[in-house]
Amino acid sequence: MSNPFADALARFLNCFERALADCSSLTGTGPLKKIEAIIKPFKLDEVKDALHEVGVSGITVTEAKGFGRQKGHTELYRGAEYVVDFLPKVKLEIVVPDTLAEATVEAIAASAQTGRIGDGKIFVSDIQTAIRIRTGEQDDAAL
Numbered sequence: 001m002s003n004p005f006a007d008a009l010a011r012f013l014n015c016f017e018r019a020l021a022d023c024s025s026l027t028g029t030g031p032l033k034k035i036e037a038i039i040k041p042f043k044l045d046e047v048k049d050a051l052h053e054v055g056v057s058g059i060t061v062t063e064a065k066g067f068g069r070q071k072g073h074t075e076l077y078r079g080a081e082y083v084v085d086f087l088p089k090v091k092l093e094i095v096v097p098d099t100l101a102e103a104t105v106e107a108i109a110a111s112a113q114t115g116r117i118g119d120g121k122i123f124v125s126d127i128q129t130a131i132r133i134r135t136g137e138q139d140d141a142a143l
C-alpha cells in the first residue's frame, strides 16, 4: 500500500539530489587562481617557454605600458633613457588550478628576471568561476 507521505518525501529527496548534482557541476572541483605578470617585452619568449614547461593550458598576452617606483624616469629601454612616465611592458594573464599556482609564479619569476630595475611584478588572485564558451564546461574542466 502506498503511503502519500513517504511518496512525497521520496519525490522531495529526488529533487534535492538533482539540485545538489547541478550545483556541483556549477562550482567545479577545486579553487582557481589568476596570475597576472607584468614583464619586460623582450622576456616574453623565455617566459612563454617556462610556462609551457609548467603545463599551463592557456595564456593571455597584452601589450601594456606602465611605471613602477622609479616612475619610468631612470629606466633604460633598448639602450635609451626614456623621458616619459610610461614604459612598454607585456602583461600576461594565466588562470590555473590552485595546485599549479606556485609553480607558475616561480617559473615567471625565474624566467623574467634580469636583476635590473623594471623587471616587473606578479599578482595572484582568486578566480570564482571559469567557463569554456563552446561547451559550457566550468572551472577546472574549462581550463
Ligand SMILES: Nc1ncnc2c1ncn2[C@@H]1O[C@H](COP(=O)(O)OP(=O)(O)OP(=O)(O)O)[C@@H](O)[C@H]1O
Residues within 6 Å of the ligand: 038, 064, 065, 066, 067, 068, 069, 070, 087, 089, 116, 117, 118, 119, 120, 121
Ligand atoms: N603597484 C603596481 N600596480 C600595478 N602595476 C604595477 C605596480 N608596480 C609595478 N607595476 C607594473 O609593473 C611594471 C614594472 O614595475 P617595476 O618592475 O619597475 O616595479 P618597481 O617596484 O619599480 O621595481 P624595481 O625597483 O625593480 O624597478 C610597471 O611598469 C607597471 O606596469
Ligand SMILES: [Mg+2]
Residues within 6 Å of the ligand: 067, 068, 069, 070, 071, 117, 118, 119
Ligand atoms: Mg621600477
